[in-house]
Amino acid sequence: xxxxxxxxxxxxxxxxxxxxxxxxxxxxxxxxxxxxxxxxxxxxxxxxxxxxxxxxxxxxxxxxxxxxxxxxxxxxxxxxxxxxxxxxxxxxxxxxxxxxxxxxxxxxxxxxxxxxxxxxxxxxxxxxxxxxxxxxxxxxxxxxxxxxxxxxxxxxxxxxxxxxxxxxxxxxxxxxxxxxxxxxxxxxxxxxxxxxxxxxxxxxxxxxxxxxxxxxxxxxxxxxxxxxxxxxxxxxxxxxxxxxxxxxxxxxxxxxxxxxxxxxxxxxxxxxxxxxxxxxxxxxxxxxxxxxxxxxxxxxxxxxxxxxxxxxxxxxxxxxxxxxxxxxxxxxxxxxxxxxxxxxxxxxxxxxxxxxxxxxxxxxxxxxxxxxxxxxxxxxxxxxxxxxxxxxxxxxxxxxxxxxxxxxxxxxxxxxxxxxxxxxxxx
Amino acid sequence: xxxxxxxxxxxxxxxxxxxxxxxxxxxxxxxxxxxxxxxxxxxxxxxxxxxxxxxxxxxxxxxxxxxxxxxxxxxxxxxxxxxxxxxxxxxxxxxxxxxxxxxxxxxxxxxxxxxxxxxxxxxxxxxxxxxxxxxxxxx
Numbered sequence: 001x002x003x004x005x006x007x008x009x010x011x012x013x014x015x016x017x018x019x020x021x022x023x024x025x026x027x028x029x030x031x032x033x034x035x036x037x038x039x040x041x042x043x044x045x046x047x048x049x050x051x052x053x054x055x056x057x058x059x060x061x062x063x064x065x066x067x068x069x070x071x072x073x074x075x076x077x078x079x080x081x082x083x084x085x086x087x088x089x090x091x092x093x094x095x096x097x098x099x100x101x102x103x104x105x106x107x108x109x110x111x112x113x114x115x116x117x118x119x120x121x122x123x124x125x126x127x128x129x130x131x132x133x134x135x136x137x138x139x140x141x142x143x144x145x146x147x148x149x150x151x152x153x154x155x156x157x158x159x160x161x162x163x164x165x166x167x168x169x170x171x172x173x174x175x176x177x178x179x180x181x182x183x184x185x186x187x188x189x190x191x192x193x194x195x196x197x198x199x200x201x202x203x204x205x206x207x208x209x210x211x212x213x214x215x216x217x218x219x220x221x222x223x224x225x226x227x228x229x230x231x232x233x234x235x236x237x238x239x240x241x242x243x244x245x246x247x248x249x250x251x252x253x254x255x256x257x258x259x260x261x262x263x264x265x266x267x268x269x270x271x272x273x274x275x276x277x278x279x280x281x282x283x284x285x286x287x288x289x290x291x292x293x294x295x296x297x298x299x300x301x302x303x304x305x306x307x308x309x310x311x312x313x314x315x316x317x318x319x320x321x322x323x324x325x326x327x328x329x330x331x332x333x334x335x336x337x338x339x340x341x342x343x344x345x346x347x348x349x350x351x352x353x354x355x356x357x358x359x360x361x362x363x364x365x366x367x368x369x370x371x372x373x374x375x376x377x378x379x380x381x382x383x384x385x386x387x388x389x390x391x392x393x394x395x396x397x398x399x400x401x402x403x404x405x406x407x408x409x410x411x412x413x414x415x416x417x418x419x420x421x422x423x424x425x426x427x
Numbered sequence: 428x429x430x431x432x433x434x435x436x437x438x439x440x441x442x443x444x445x446x447x448x449x450x451x452x453x454x455x456x457x458x459x460x461x462x463x464x465x466x467x468x469x470x471x472x473x474x475x476x477x478x479x480x481x482x483x484x485x486x487x488x489x490x491x492x493x494x495x496x497x498x499x500x501x502x503x504x505x506x507x508x509x510x511x512x513x514x515x516x517x518x519x520x521x522x523x524x525x526x527x528x529x530x531x532x533x534x535x536x537x538x539x540x541x542x543x544x545x546x547x548x549x550x551x552x553x554x555x556x557x558x559x560x561x562x563x564x565x566x
Contacts, residue, residue, distance in 0.1 A: 008515065009517050009520070011517070015514065015518060016522070225514060228428075232466070232512070233467065234467070235464075235467030236466065281548065
């Protein structure tokens with residue numbers, strides 16, 4: 001027994017242990033949705049008894065013991081209606097005490113079927129693949145991943161994603177029902193499916209990162225550090241799947257992007273564009289970690305879409321200034337990215353790089369080629385890039401018109417600030 | 428946020444470590460380190476060689492007094508550190524509670540590592556240090 005714990009200590013333990021608890025219970029019961037419910041029940045019990053009795057010496061063992069007992073209780077309740085559950089309850093009851101109060105400090109004894117250090121990695125990986133399953137909506141994948149792998153509460157997820165708590169709870173409940181209805185097994189997908197399924201996992205981690213790093217509405221002070229959480233998830237994946245180049249590529253991209261955060265805002269919180277950023281404020285340690293991950297990503301099959309984006313971020317990270325940046329290399333990387341993952345936004349970014357490498361005229365022809373692209377029809381991105389290029393070409397009236405369109409379409413303060421500044425500079 | 432877990436040990440603790448089976452200790456510490464890596468929170472870690480190999484420079488006098496280490500008076504010696512990237516100090520405390528080598532005289536001190544934003548960016552010396560960090564890729 002240790003000192004009595006506050007809610008914060010329980011929350012900290014939960015962030016460390018939740019993946020292991022939900023993963024082990026899901027393996028034990030074969031039912032992901034039930035495992036998540038049981039884990040939440042165990043957490044609720046911890047919130048009552050730890051502040052009273054202190055944090056147990058082996059918190060994970062304590063939580064698993066509670067979760068397992070609740071599992072057996074659940075099956076026994078169901079057993080009165082269904083013989084199958086009676087058999088399950090009997091089976092689960094073997095290999096450890098199955099009723100009575102939770103001991104103050106359950107040992108990690110060999111009998112405890114749940115405490116299997118050799119299974120933790122597979123459990124965590126299976127949890128990742130199930131939480132990010134393609135049968136779920138993107139919002140549900142994000143919420144579920146933050147909840148079971150990040151150990152965040154519904155309140156924290158709601159604050160971070162800027163939606164009401166009830167919405168988060170509804171998303172998670174629905175997601176668990178969907179997984180049950182689709183009979184999704186709790187397992188790491190077989191090799192044939194793995195590559196495609198991994199894409200979904202990486203995409204969710206990337207979404208969590210962009211949610212945390214985008215300067216959309218919401219006060220930074222109350223938003224949980226989602227970008228940091230995404231980095232943690234990427235590191236966990238890199239430890240679990242060291243041979244997957246795109247896992248290292250994603251980790252590299254997040255580290256190299258997060259390295260620029262300290263320079264992204266000025267003293268009054270106003271956005272600072274890459275060109276004006278004080279590069280001395282970039283986090284060198286994060287850049288080093290990112291470059292190491294990128295080097296790992298480049299071994300073997302070559303860079304994938306995340307690796308290429310990381311390589312572009314690396315070009316910026318190692319350059320002393322905008323002028324000294326290797327723009328021709330960035331153009332090449334965007335060309336490769338455009339073939340692997342074609343998108344009008346990638347084309348726009350390529351145009352910006354072409355502008356820096358070969359001048360605004362060459363870039364403008366790329367941008368004008370995108371004018372009819374439906375993917376950009378409502379976005380402020382195209383007119384803002386176009387406005388910038390026209391400004392550089394000295395075509396001021398056209399530039400002004402383009403920037404005005406961009407301003408109309410912009411939906412957040414950060415972009416509007418930048419666009420207004422560019423418009424004023426034309427007067 | 429970055430936190431440093433500073434490992435401290437007194438003579439009793441060091442005696443215990445010297446008696447321990449070295450291969451066993453490497454495994455114990457290795458498993459703990461792997462837990463940190465698995466959780467995605469480990470940024471850096473170093474352990475120090477025996478304090479008896481060290482030297483102490485005492486600045487109480489002018490010129491300073493140089494003696495072979497360790498400190499004569501001090502009961503606790505700095506033995507190594509972990510640098511963790513966690514969301515809160517409570518989380519750092521929870522990890523510190525899991526330090527694998529424990530017993531009388533072992534302590535872990537937890538200290539926050541300030542971010543670069545917390546220093547005056549227009550200070551000439553901070554600017555110089557930034558330039559040096561940039562050119563050498565230091566932490």
